[in-house]
Structure formats: C-alpha cells, structure tokens
Amino acid sequence: MGDYLVVLEAPIIVRDVETSEDAINVAVSKVTKALNREKLDFVRVELGYSQCPVCGAHFESAFVIGNVGLVGMYLTLKVYNAQTIEHAERIAKAVVGKALKKVPLKVYEIRELQEDEDDGVEVEL
Numbered sequence: 001m002g003d004y005l006v007v008l009e010a011p012i013i014v015r016d017v018e019t020s021e022d023a024i025n026v027a028v029s030k031v032t033k034a035l036n037r038e039k040l041d042f043v044r045v046e047l048g049y050s051q052c053p054v055c056g057a058h059f060e061s062a063f064v065i066g067n068v069g070l071v072g073m074y075l076t077l078k079v080y081n082a083q084t085i086e087h088a089e090r091i092a093k094a095v096v097g098k099a100l101k102k103v104p105l106k107v108y109e110i111r112e113l114q115e116d117e118d119d120g121v122e123v124e125l
Helices: 020-037 085-099
Strands: 002-015 044-047 049-051 058-060 062-065 068-082 106-112
Touching: 002 020, 002 085, 020 044, 020 062, 020 068, 020 085, 068 085, 085 106
Parallel strands: none
Antiparallel strands: 002 068, 002 106, 044 068, 049 058, 062 068
C-alpha cells in the first residue's frame, strides 16, 4: 500500500464573462463550491498553465471567446493506502468526479509520497 500525490487537470467552462480574469474568478468559485458541497475541502484548487508552442513561455490557461470562457484548473489531493499508481488515479478521479459531474478529468501528475512528506490534502481509502 502506498501514498500518492495526484494532480488532476480539469477544463471548466464559464458563461457571461468579459475577460480572462473574470473567467478565472468564476471558474475557481464554481469548482470550490462544487467541492465544498461534497465536503471535499481538502482538494487544492489551482489555475492551470499552458505553454506557448512558439516561444515556450507559460501563461494562464484561461481563454474567452464570445463571453464564454474555458479555464484549465489543477486539482491536487493525496491518496493514502492505494495499491498501485493506477489505483490511486481511479480513487482520485472517483472522489473529485463525485463533485464535478460531466467534467472530464485527466491525470496531470502522479507521484508516490515519501514518508517525510505530509503537507497538503488527503484521501484515505
């Protein structure tokens, strides 16, 4: 049994926004409310970043076209006592997916935690 840090990537669509800053604020609020409704306040919500294919610079993953925004979010949680990396991935997706129905979740990063790492969020099976 291992402990894992799982970072999920989620695209959030928001409507009636004028700027990318508005889209970010609405998306963070929307995701946080959904997680809190399911008592998942241990999931850390962060804005995603994209990389420019031309220059390689990083920028916030928020795009607005016609008052509809698409915001990339990272959702981070710890999964304890998982049998394998794949098991930790399934647990994380099931836990977060319970709150964010109809939002496709993709694993951005997953790594096994060392014994001395114990900061942040958790899910125990």
